Amino acid sequence: MKDLLTAVREGHVKDVPGLLAGLDRAGLRAALAELKQLRKEARGWHWNERERSRDALFVAGAGCHTGAAACATWLAGRDLMGWRRIRVTRVVEVLADRDPAWVADVAHRLAARPAAVESTYELIVGLVKLAGCPVPTTDAFVRGWAEHVSSAPWETRKTRPLTDILRADPYLPVLLPRVFELPELPPQMTWIEETAMNPCQWPVALPALVEEGLIERTALVDMCIARLLRGGKPAEQRLCLALVRRLELTEREEAGHLADWAAMAADGISTVAGHAQEVLGRMHERGELPVRSLAEFSGSVLFRTEKKLVRSQLVLIGKALRRDPSAADELLPVVAEVFGHEDIGLQERALKLVTRYLPSAGDAAREELALSAEQLSPVHQAAASEVFGDLLSERPTAEPYEEVLPIPPAPRPVAPAPATLPELIEEVTLLTSDLRSGFGGSGAPFDVSAFERTLDGLVRHAHTDRTALGNALREALTGRWRIDSEPSPHLRRWLISHAGIEIVVATLLGGESARAVAAGRPSRKPDWRCAHAALDGIRKARLWEAADAVLDGKVPFLLAVPTSHTGSLDPAVLVDRLRAYQRLGVQPGDADFGQALLRVPRGETHHGAAAAAAALGTTEGDRLAAWLRADEPLARVHRFDLKRRTHAAGDLVSTPGTWTHRVLMASEERPFIQRELPRPFHWLGEPHTPTHHLCHHWGERPEGWTSSLPQDAETLAAWMLPNISIGMAEEIRDTMRPLPALAELDAPAGEAVHLAVAYGLACRHHEDRLLAVDALLILAARHRLDAALLGEQLAVLLELGPAKPNRVAESARTAATTGAYRTTLSVLAAVLPGLLARRKAPRGLSDLLAVAAECAEHCGAVRVEPIPGLAETAARGGSSQLVRQAVRLKTAWDQKAGPA
Template sequence: MTAWEEIRGLIDRRDADAVAARLAGLDEEARKEVARRLPGHLRTLRGRRESWEGLDDHAEALRAAGAGVLPGAAAVATWLNRRDFTSRWSPPYEDTERIMTILAARPARWRADLAGRLVLRLRTWEDRGLELALALLRATGIEVPDHDPVVAGWASAAGALPAPHEDPLFDVMLPRLFEAQGVGRVLQWESDPARSLLGALRTLAARDVTRRQELLQGCVRRFLLGGSVAELRFFVRLHEALEPAPHEIEPQARDYLRLLPAAPGPVAELALRHLRGLDGLDPLDLLEGWEAVLFRPERKLVRAGLTWLDQRVRLSPGLVTSIAGPLALALAADSAELRERALTLAIKYADLMDDEGRAVIRDALGTLPPDLGRRAFAVFGGEEPAGTDPRDGFDPPALPRPDVPRRMPEPIGSVAEMVPLLDDSDDWQAWERLLAGFVTLVHQDREGTAAAFKPHLTGRYEHLYGVHYWNREGMAADLPGGYGHLYGVHHWNRVHQWLVGAACSLTGVAPERGSWRSRLPDTRRLPPPRLLLLHRAAEIHRAVEEDVVPPLLLATPTLTTGHVEAAELVTRLEVIEAAGAKPLAADLQQALLRLPRERDGEAAERAGRLSSAAGRLVARWLSGARLADPVVEMGRSHPEHGYGEAQPVLSLRAPATGLPLVDRMFVDSPRYGDGIQPSWWPSMFPSHREVAAAYLSRQLRHDQWHHMAVRPGRLRELARLDGPPGAAVALVLARLLGNPDTPEAVDILLEMAGRGDLPAAELGGQAAALVEYDQIKLVHLTTALGSAARQGAHEEVWTALAAALPALLPQAGDRPRHGLTGFVELAATTAAWCRARGAIPEIEAMAARRGSSGLLREARRLHGLLTAKEG
């Protein structure tokens, strides 16, 4: 057996250690032979795999062979980094020690060349070849190439070393930590002081003053290079872990000042904190720092900057000549709290300012609201604020005009158009048109429709449904068209399964009859809207089997809201009656639910002339005996099976109608459904939007698993329905307003406000409940409501805020919710725009508390606006 045959056999057995051992005994000629034959065997192995599969199981044996026999360093570097050795999800190689042993026989210069090549081939810090590249760098002692991924990779592994500062690479890598891109992201989540680079560097700094200075200067250098919060987080933590004293900060004070204008928030906070601890800053440096920090958008930074300015001026009154410019910047802040703070400081030091400083402040007063403007005018003079109307400066845009419902497209008219839609779909309009078209075609030409369907069924759904059906005798029978698995499952949970089953029955390929009797799921566990959908689909399947398909469906919407116009419904009944057919039961009940709220006397009179029971029923509904608006009640759920959070839940009550499916919709609590086909639900109750919203509200629970169960489009459809909106509509709208990923909710709020049917007070109450149950964040809700208020819905937003505030304000001694100050500030702003009056007891009590927090200031401002005298 030749050396190559031995090596090939060891590779095929995946024995990398044996490959390495055998290589050690090869002479030069044998090495050349193995090197010549190795690439061809790799192609052979690749040919045995699918194109997407790697050679994970052979990789270490192949790498060992190539490292030992390929002649040039370039060839070995290429071989060791072949992508086809591993699949994309493979872990890093674990053969470093073996490869290093094999390479030990190579000349030193050759290994140094390989080390440099492997380093430059690294693409990221997670590259599989990182460990081998670092090992060769340490072994060869070459100058480390200037390559960011190797620095980030070394940093990611250094925390696991017992003493990183004893690593031969440490002195080279340490200064590069502060320059290489990617290091910060790699280290941003380090948390274990005992096994992290952060802990090791802190320990090193405590022992070595020189290293400490190097680390501090490196952090500042990295901050000045810029980057995102994620990229700089580690260096912020390192800087603060070193706990620099003022005398260490002072030599670099200018650099810290340079960080204030534009560095990410955490870096600017760090710089400001240390600058405030310095006593010897030049007045010009102080002015530069104040102007930089008071111009920033972050409230926390501006608040700290104002405190810094106040402290320094109190210690050195001569600095008062420098504060007018910075205070003018703060007077233009977005936050009412910050504007008030800045004005308070300006008034405090007004007597010490020179004429130029007072003029600067005076020029900045034009942006202040009337209440602050009047305070400033009394001290600084200038132009008296125009009037006392709190709405001065706010010109609300007009609310959008509501859209007129569009007509639904005609039912689908051919089998060729139907076939692409037979797969499951979330488009309720397409499916309603498909159901209507299918029924009409089958009634008009049963044989022709069956012949047209059959070639489309054969093989089309083979992948989806499988190819075999196990009949009751346990024998396997092939089913044409590949629908075997459809009949192998116990229940058909989706509308499209029933329609495919109906097509199989129509064409004669269904392996059984009476599927409509046994394949409905357990109706006790279904959300009622889904139960109605499945009944409609099942009765079409039954009508096809029994050859009693009516000329058309009654419930096919005429408008995109889901409504069926009364006159059109009567016309359809006339067609069915003239054909001597009977309407389908579930279809009729759905059609009744889709009637408009407005009475149509002419249509009722026409229906009364019909002789069928269905005609008489429709006549009674059109004459006023239809369903009353259900009562929607709010409750509170508890975590199911010990998981999840408590949250608002809605239930329904309505008088019985005697129609089983209709009554099931309105006398049962909305069940916790599985989220299948809720996109149909708004169109099923177009005259009772509270009912649709009550059912959709239960689907909101799915959102906690990062799946948006109720999308903006569904909310928009819901908002355009008829019927008095209340707690259920408000709950769904509040949930989407509190989701930062659904900004479309603001447009929907504006649309409802433009129609005059936004349940604003209920919206506030439901939003407060969702915040209480931690289903939405107050800051996100504030952002959405603020946007709506600025676009013309300020009166509706104020009503919502006023309803929410009592539930959100903390009791005495409790900690306020995060974002509550901004929420109360928005309430004060919208109250001013609306000229709202009437004290809110909870706000009055909050305003009476002692303290000077931003929340208390905003509460006092709001209370003052609500209790101010008119005129």
């Protein structure tokens, strides 16, 4: 046993099987106890020593176990697996003399552990071969098998076709059907090129094996179709669809799945639905598609938003009616589903189809169609009247239009700091558990109220009974904090870099001394490159100051705790807090008071609070009074055009290339900030010119930044525009997160805020556009939206090129469908003139016109004057979507023109 332990420590894995062979059952048990102790010790070794002995420890432990469950647990240990592949042959060698049933039990127990299969797949296969038992069929093992055979061609120096690998795999007949039953297919299977005949891809390999007779064709077809019906990720659907296409189903196979094709056409993703339509079309040509089945699934297909699918289905229905006009009673009411489609071109197709076969329909079908015709766009009402005549009921007088906007978000008051110690401990535990006690992060939104009231609570309770607070925190956070009197350099670096609530807690627990707290403060002017880092710096300064306050316990509470969830602070409340400080003889902290000034609203409406502040007769009272009377923004901003010469990939070069042009906002110098506020705030008063760089804060949560400057939405928007604009131009996700928070601030929204929203409305990614639409609707609900200004900003972005009309149209349609038709039309009325004036209409202009026309049909014109260029575009003639939508918008505008 001594030799065994020495071999394990030195990493001599090749000696382990021979040494184990010389131990009896008692010796194995004794050796196992030593190995378990050695395993615990190894967790504290240097990684070089741990890696050297890992394989030997793994093999020796497997050979010493006599119970299958315990052996499987040992083999599944993460600390023993490491990053390298396990030496399967050594483990199989030490278990070679065990009972095959015992070995099979170990293999199947490992296969039942999803977390272990990824690293032990080859070991499980080795144990199965050793035991001669059936292969496991658990989801985890099946996934491991699929990943293994998918990756095998790329792990050999000379590429080996997947067909050869699968042909030689003895488990293919058992495991392949199980693969298609997995909740999600392994990504290695779905990395395919549908048009490439790559022998290392599943859509090529499986049909080849079908031809060889190694895979049953009917079973594979059924599995693929079942997976397509089941739905799932687009990549999985593409794989199964590629397999179906490569298998080239026979007419009999297609006919056997009629109900499946109908379901795919109704509910599948676009590519799957398109293929199902093709199959159904072939079945119709062969006379294998009953009219009743066609009618049943056509209703769902025609309700889809994809224009291509709707158009193809109308063609299929037209062919069916041409073959059998007597089917009009069943099929024409289904066609009427398209009368309510947003695309007027599809509405026209449906109306023409109904017009052609209406004579073959019965009276009941005619009445139903006439009733459905009321959904048609006004541009088609005249044609519908000619078709249905008296059957078309006269439309009732429309009620006056009423705009539907969301309820303006009301400021939510910030609750007082936790009054009792248990409440405070619970708040601290929640904030420190997920490392979101600072600004942002990519997780849940930063809770300004929770952060501020908890920070205030720590200061308050440290003032009343610091010892009791420290004891309660130590008990609650045992095992999660270093509470030594001399913290490690690593802990100090972590605290200084993160600087969240943790630094105050560590100070209270004794983890940071007063000297360390003082050393953590900025000793010189920070080199901040962006507003996000500057605002983080303000927060850090406040936290270090609060950490200092809990050490001496003299500060009774914090001044800068907001009264609203947006970060706004009522000036009267701040005056009361300063009065309490004066009564107690407490000197306000520089960072705390500076943040309080940035949070109070300024202007004439607060001169009463300014007089009360001046009456205090203190330096801070005079500073607050002057600040409240200053009716000007934190920093004045102005438009700044940033041009850049780039390659197509976007890299800055000195040789001629493609010019990109972005509209941004620059801020002017504000000496008052640098004169009146402490050093961490000085960045806010410096002049700033935007650059083309994207800072690393683009994916973080913005609530903490906006709560630092809740009265200066314009300044914040100007400083955040570089990330927002780059996100739109380079199609980066999550750069629009600040928009709703900016719109929710109780501050004027000017050119910078509207420009930021304009960039958001032109984003590529749908979730980012939704954030911009939310911001637009919030501004409108708060009566802070300048629709003409937003339209002008969008027109500028569309003119310069980074924005695309079709994306703006999608955002506008989303906003309109919430009920904000007049608001949306007011914005589009300012966007369209510049686009209509172009010699060549930009791609997507017809989409913008369609949204504007829909809005005008609901709410009427937003002004008496026509949209410049609209009449000329409508008069061009022809059947293009551009002209058709221009005619539609002009018709609706002229019919409902009137004052806004």
